[in-house]
Amino acid sequence: MGKRLLRALAGEAVWPPPLWLMRQAGRYLPEYRALRAEAGDFVSLCTTPALAAEVTLQPLRRYGMDAAILFSDILMLPWALGQGLRFAEGEGPMLPPIRDAAGLATLDPARLPGAIAPILEAVRRVRAEVGDAALIGFAGAPFTVACYMIEGHGGDFAEARALAWRDPALFGALMALLTETTIIYLAAQIEAGAEAVMLFDSWAGLLPPALFRRHVIAPAAQITAALRARSPTVPVIGFPRLAGLLLGAYAAATKVQGLGLDTAADPTEAARLVPATMALQGNLDPLALVAGGAAMADGIADILAAMRGRPFVFNLGHGIVPLTPPEHVADLVRLVRAA
């Protein structure tokens, strides 16, 4: 008994597997676009509990996924620390870049509790309404968040990656601050009602192995150990995107209960690298969901065949893209449920 997602994350080979989709709330849904227009800007949407809760629940009403993921963004942590943040239409996130000690000094952890209060209120509201679905809280992992904070926008993060080599002390100080505040932020989400938490390291795969160990594996191990000490029964899902051959080292060091596989990861090979009790999550190409039809059905069948008999959570290999036809998501849910 118990919620299907939580059973899989506890190591049970639940079948058909529980299912949710990264970025399941978002611009591909007309009801999201309507609410987004009402809120005005993205940060207001994230910090107005009634709206954030409503957007979180929209995909569950349509499709009945096994999990809701809190509607927020990984960049709400820098925002809560005092870094400016805006989402320009069609351009993605924009922040005033932090590239020296003076920039770092503008970040103020004392602002955190007040700033995240409305986000935690959204968690409470969603938890009261999720029913049989599980509520997933989340944060960006320190490296990916640092990339945006240093660069000031998305892209290849050349400035951020060069800074990690050029000024390890400054880069390390930012990483330490993010690691510490991410623990506080995720622990607060758990206290407010999150039943699992996910750590998104979307740009982990940009690092060479030595820096991957220092800036991806070590902080994730620190965060998972701290959360485990406070809330031993709440599972953590790690997503070190494009970790490649270092997936096994990440799994061993962090002991995450769930490991998110990116689109490029071969599920069978990944399963050889991790303990048999660790749930894998993933990893249909989001573009297969855009295409739909027989090609998507084949992609889903391949993943299900590889993961049958082990703890597994069906998901995409990265977030849903805005041009996804909503009816293809309904087809995906039907196909996975028929496994």
Ligand code: CP3
């Ligand atoms: O449904 C969900 O998955 C929950 C909400 C969620 C959002 N962002 C909402 C969002 C989650 C879990 C995230 C995580 C996130 N945000 C990541 C990690 C996962 C990944 O996709 O790699 C990253 C790197 C970000 C940073 C970010 N936020 C970017 C690069 C962008 C712009 C690109 C885009 O897709 O628009 C955002 C904006 C954003 N975050 C939107 C949503 C729904 C679109 C904002 C809008 O409505 O205009």
